[in-house]
Structure formats: C-alpha cells, structure tokens
Amino acid sequence: MKTFKLDTVIHYGDNALGRLSEIPYKRVLIITDPFIAKGPMISMITAPLKKGGIEYDIFFDVVPDAPIEKIIVGVKKFLEYEPEAVIAVGGGSAIDSSKSIREFAFKANPYGEVGLIAIPTTSGTGSEVTSFAVVNDTKAQIKYPLVSDSLTADEAILDAELVKSVPPSITADTGMDVFTHALEAYVSSEHNEFASALAEKAIEICGVFLLRAYLDGSDTHARQKMHVASCLAGISFNSASLGITHSMAHQLGAQFHIPHGRANAMLLPLIIEFNSDIHTSSKSKKEYDPVVKRYATVAHTLGLSSYNKIMSVRSLVNWVQFMLKEMKIPQHISEIGTITVDQYMSKVSVMADAALADACTVTNPRVPTKEDIMKLYQKLW
Numbered sequence: 001m002k003t004f005k006l007d008t009v010i011h012y013g014d015n016a017l018g019r020l021s022e023i024p025y026k027r028v029l030i031i032t033d034p035f036i037a038k039g040p041m042i043s044m045i046t047a048p049l050k051k052g053g054i055e056y057d058i059f060f061d062v063v064p065d066a067p068i069e070k071i072i073v074g075v076k077k078f079l080e081y082e083p084e085a086v087i088a089v090g091g092g093s094a095i096d097s098s099k100s101i102r103e104f105a106f107k108a109n110p111y112g113e114v115g116l117i118a119i120p121t122t123s124g125t126g127s128e129v130t131s132f133a134v135v136n137d138t139k140a141q142i143k144y145p146l147v148s149d150s151l152t153a154d155e156a157i158l159d160a161e162l163v164k165s166v167p168p169s170i171t172a173d174t175g176m177d178v179f180t181h182a183l184e185a186y187v188s189s190e191h192n193e194f195a196s197a198l199a200e201k202a203i204e205i206c207g208v209f210l211l212r213a214y215l216d217g218s219d220t221h222a223r224q225k226m227h228v229a230s231c232l233a234g235i236s237f238n239s240a241s242l243g244i245t246h247s248m249a250h251q252l253g254a255q256f257h258i259p260h261g262r263a264n265a266m267l268l269p270l271i272i273e274f275n276s277d278i279h280t281s282s283k284s285k286k287e288y289d290p291v292v293k294r295y296a297t298v299a300h301t302l303g304l305s306s307y308n309k310i311m312s313v314r315s316l317v318n319w320v321q322f323m324l325k326e327m328k329i330p331q332h333i334s335e336i337g338t339i340t341v342d343q344y345m346s347k348v349s350v351m352a353d354a355a356l357a358d359a360c361t362v363t364n365p366r367v368p369t370k371e372d373i374m375k376l377y378q379k380l381w
C-alpha cells in the first residue's frame with residue numbers, strides 16, 4: 001500500500017496574508033530573520049494580526065542554514081512566551097528554524113498543542129509544506145535534514161507580494177532549488193504518480209518563469225508562478241523525497257557556506273550525468289534505463305526536443321548549464337574565488353561520508369559509493 005497525504009492547508013493568491021486576521025489563535029510568536037524584522041515587510045504580517053486582535057512577539061535571531069545554537073536561543077524565547085502558535089516568516093532558514101524550535105520546545109515542555117503557520121518569502125525550499133527541517137551542526141560541520149510528520153506546518157500562506165524584494169542572485173539560487181526538488185522527486189526511487197504530476201508542473205513553470213523572475217523581479221505574474229511552483233515541488237518531494245544533489249549540497253553549505261540552491265544548481269549537471277550513466281551508455285539503445293527515460297521526459301516537459309533519449313538527457317544537462325550561465329551562477333567551485341583548492345580537496349572525503357549518511361541519499365535512483373561521491377566533488381572543483 002502507498003499513501004499520499006497533505007497535512008498543510010494552503011492559502012494563496014491576492015491578499016493571502018489576510019488569512020492572518022482569522023487564525024484560531026490569540027497569542028503567537030513570529031520567527032523571522034533580522035532583514036525581515038527590521039524592514040517594511042514585517043508590517044504586512046503584523047497588520048492583519050492587529051486587525052484580528054491577536055497578540056504577538058517577534059523572535060528575529062534567525063541566520064542562514066538554521067544553526068543549532070540559534071535554535072536553542074529560539075527554544076528559550078518560545079518557552080518564556082508560551083505561544084499558541086508559531087508564525088514562520090522568511091526563506092527556508094527561517095521556516096526550518098521555526099519548525100525545529102517548535103519541535104524541541106515542545107519536547108522540553110509539552111504544555112499543549114502549538115500551531116505552525118509558514119509564510120515563505122523566497123520561492124525556493126517548499127519548506128512550508130514539507131516534513132523536513134534542515135539544521136546545521138556548526139561544530140561537527142554537518143548540515144542534515146530532520147524528517148518527521150510532527151515538523152509539518154498546519155497552514156501555509158503563499159503571498160507573492162513578499163517575494164518581490166528578493167534580489168536577482170537569490171531569485172536564481174532559490175529558483176534552482178525549486179527545479180532541483182522537482183527533478184530529484186521525479187527521478188527518485190520513491191517516485192509515484194501524485195508526486196510526479198506536481199513535479200512536472202513545477203518543472204514546466206521553472207522552464208517558462210524562472211528567467212523572467214530573475215530578469216525582472218517586479219514581474220508579478222512570474223513571481224506568483226514561481227511561488228506556486230516552489231510549493232508544488234515541496235509537496236512533490238515531501239512524498240517522493242530527493243537524491244544526492246541535496247545530500248552533497250548540504251555538505252557544501254555546512255563546510256563552505258555556499259547558498260543551498262546555488263550548491264544544488266552547480267551539482268545538478270554532474271548528478272544528471274552520473275545517475276543516467278550517460279558517459280558509459282551514450283549509444284542509442286532499444287531499451288533505456290528507467291532513470292534515462294524519466295530525465296528524457298523532463299527534457300520534453302521543458303520543451304527541449306531531441307533525437308533520442310540520450311540526446312534528451314544531454315539537452316537537459318545543457319539547459320541546466322545554460323540557466324547557470326544566464327543567472328551568473330558559477331559552474332565550478334574554483335570560480336567562486338574565496339575557496340582554495342587545498343581547502344576544498346581536504347574536505348572531500350569528510351563531505352562524501354556525510355553525504356552518504358544524509359537522509360536524501362537512500363532515494364537516489366543510482367546507489368552511489370563513497371568513491372563515486374568523492375569523484376563528483378572533485379569534478380565540481
């Protein structure tokens with residue numbers, strides 16, 4: 001038996017934030033980052049709360065990649081304030097921090113049910129609908145996903161007004177995270193019809209609207225589409241899970257602070273080649289591996305017409321490389337300029353161990369060895 005479930009109620013479209021004046025809570029803790037807390041965006045959250053007569057406090061100590069130290073600070077704040085619900089506002093870092101804070105605080109002092117409303121301000125992680133929370137153990141230099149149904153938000157609010165201020169480089173990184181979620185879910189060993197349908201739609205939207213949103217952040221239509229695509233891809237991978245692009249990207253984030261979506265985008269061409277084994281099976285065949293067929297379908301969804309399945313997979317790799325160039329994402333670590341070859345190579349073995357142990361590796365369509373992963377990291381240099 002298989003099960004597909006969606007535990008989060010999604011509010012979206014014009015004035016979606018109006019939902020905040022109607023929520024069934026009287027005392028909420030907003031968890032966000034300093035950029036949002038100190039800028040004009042926070043009033044878009046607090047105004048409807050005031051209208052609904054809902055008391056709130058704000059914890060704005062979130063930093064990128066949800067380090068455990070900051071989660072502990074957030075747990076203390078949570079336990080002092082004892083909110084009825086948490087309102088997570090921000091990118092994946094703020095939403096994942098909120099999920100972990102609520103989870104750990106509840107374990108420390110289970111004073112009753114505490115709701116979670118997730119409001120993404122980037123179109124990227126899909127964290128508003130997933131049971132994943134990525135945390136960063138800065139001492140061990142490992143980033144890993146916590147996975148539990150209890151992490152899932154009760155409600156998600158998708159209001160594209162909040163993403164208009166996202167600068168082009170973050171639009172590029174987070175947009176490629178959306179694409180990677182959809183693609184990894186689509187070829188995952190746990191792929192299924194429900195997850196694949198959502199992934200196909202997210203892929204189609206990325207193909208048409210990601211560059212548009214990158215080139216013109218005020219393009220409301222493109223922003224709305226990418227915001228929905230992010231959520232669709234989130235629901236998709238919440239069901240089918242991900243693959244080694246994510247496992248390996250987590251370690252690049254933990255060791256070298258490469259933004260999550262950027263790390264995925266840089267790895268993606270190498271991982272598509274590895275999973276489809278394109279170098280050794282590059283001749284036309286009567287029957288192709290299932291993963292080759294699925295990558296070829298993705299190429300067709302993007303409108304990349306091709307002569308045969310292998311050519312389709314190649315055109316998919318080319319498309320990703322084209323997107324990287326158009327959106328000024330480096331193709332190799334050496335292009336970043338702040339990481340030396342010795343620094344990078346000295347971490348390859350430890351990153352490979354952590355990537356192999358990452359929860360996303362088990363659903364990769366091709367089972368990798370440590371040597372495979374080390375080679376992929378080396379090629380990325």
Ligand SMILES: NC(=O)c1ccc[n+]([C@@H]2O[C@H](COP(=O)([O-])OP(=O)(O)OC[C@H]3O[C@@H](n4cnc5c(N)ncnc54)[C@H](O)[C@@H]3O)[C@@H](O)[C@H]2O)c1
Pocket residue numbers: 033035036063064065066090091092093094096121122124125126127130131132133134162163164165166167170174177260261
């Ligand atoms: N839980 C999941 O299912 C899941 C899935 C994928 C990734 N992640 C995790 O999410 C994190 C990445 O999240 P992210 O890519 O959204 O980035 P992020 O949350 O780290 O934010 C990146 C930057 O964008 C800024 N920002 C956010 N919203 C903005 C806005 N509207 N205007 C201008 N700037 C804005 C933030 O202040 C920050 O500086 C990583 O830790 C990653 O591992 C989680």
Ligand SMILES: [Fe+2]
Pocket residue numbers: 125177181246260264
């Ligand atoms: Fe991701």
